[in-house]
Structures are given as C-alpha cells and as structure tokens.
Amino acid sequence: MGNVAPLNTSFMVAAMVGFLVSVLYIPRFSLNWAFAFGLVFTCMFVASLISMVSGPETEQLRSKRRK
Numbered sequence: 001m002g003n004v005a006p007l008n009t010s011f012m013v014a015a016m017v018g019f020l021v022s023v024l025y026i027p028r029f030s031l032n033w034a035f036a037f038g039l040v041f042t043c044m045f046v047a048s049l050i051s052m053v054s055g056p057e058t059e060q061l062r063s064k065r066r067k
Contacts (some may be wrong), residue, residue: 007051015044 022037 007048012045012048015041015048019045 019038019041022034022041026034026037
C-alpha cells in the first residue's frame, strides 16, 4: 500500500451530521433526495472509519520542528 493518512475528524463529524439531517429533515421534501444524501453520507462515514483503521503513521502526521 502507498502512503495513507487518516482523514480529518471534521470529515467524520460532517458525515454524521449530514446523515442525521438527510434522514430527519430532507424526507419532508423528497424521499429520493433523502435516500441519495443518506447514501453519500454513509459512504463518507465508512471511508473515515476505514482510513482510521488502515492509516499508518507517516511523515505527514508527525509534528514538524520549527527552525
């Protein structure tokens, strides 16, 4: 595998909030759009979980010393 870095925590939070909004608020207007948004945000959440499990510590993640 190449260099993999975990996704930001804000990405996971956006996926959770977006899923809740798409399940609770969007169906009032359109079930098709609610399903589509729910599917997208579920994929985002799964991607963030996968990146947390398979993300090794790389040079990108280590704190750099300032000169």
